[in-house]
Amino acid sequence: MSEPVARHYEAPDLIARIEAALADAGTTPETVTAEMLAPVEEFHVGGRPATDALLDAMNIRPAHKALDVGCGTGGTSRHAAARFGCTVEGVDLTESYIRAGRTLTAWLKLDGKVHLHAASALDMPFEAAKFDLAWMFHVGMNIEEKEALFREVFRVLTPGGRFLVYDIMRGEDEATPLTFPVPWSTVPETSFVRPPRDYEAALTAAGFTVAQAEPRRDLADAFFAAAAAQAAAQAAGGPRPPITLALIMGETARQKFQNLKQNYDAGRIVPVAMLCEKPA
Ligand SMILES: C[S@@+](CC[C@H](N)C(=O)[O-])C[C@H]1O[C@@H](n2cnc3c(N)ncnc32)[C@H](O)[C@@H]1O
Structure with a gap:
């Protein structure tokens, strides 16, 4: 199953x-800042504000060694390392994401703190x-x-180590099939x-x-409201921001995003955060 999943994401x-x-x-790899890249750094509902809200609850310290499971291009890894001073190892199945992530890590001069692995x-x-x-x-x-x-994940955590899961899960309507494509899959099989x-x-x-x-409808609602405001501003003749998640989601980005929102609005999906601990 891992090959079709990676194929969905691959972006050489x-x-x-x-x-x-x-x-x-109007910028270059030499002058770009983490803030400018932020819209393409977080491939999850809620974007950077969600990352901040969720990681803040983990009480991360500079001495911590952190693991980013399914790190994508490593945006969350870089943000955590920059914000908390911790070291982060990221793991992802999609090789082109890891390659791109290493380049982005070098651009932001975080290679001493963030290491990304294709696995x-x-x-x-x-x-x-x-x-x-x-x-x-x-x-x-x-x-x-x-x-x-x-x-x-349990194996590689130290006793007493904490694990935060933030995934899209089934909502109150568990029976109706999801509408595809969505950002994580083009078809139901993956x-x-x-x-x-x-x-x-x-x-x-x-x-x-x-x-x-906890279901995090607050993060989803803020995310979809910001996207709607951006779409309205563009429809009124405002500029189209060049750096967005569409760079990662590819040609069908708009359709994937619309289906994500439709599935969410219909109660078929909801982002949920779970804070877990490996007993000491
Ligand atoms: C929606 S993206 C989220 C990326 C990142 N966590 C973020 O929030 O920006 C899902 C990621 O999970 C990765 N993935 C899916 N199955 C995986 C697996 N078995 N092992 C490692 N990574 C996997 C994909 O390659 C993809 O990069």
């Missing part, structure tokens, strides 16, 4: 696309108990074997969106204590 020309967008924005989250290239904390943003929707995934109780069961079976599980 991603850095060229981003460089072209930087030129449109499956089901078999990570790390020794046991290496990390103090881990997070996984919008990845479980692509992974059917959730218990195996959580066992692997989408494994499950209700929160399945996550809790898999996390618990893997050994985690689930301390908190």
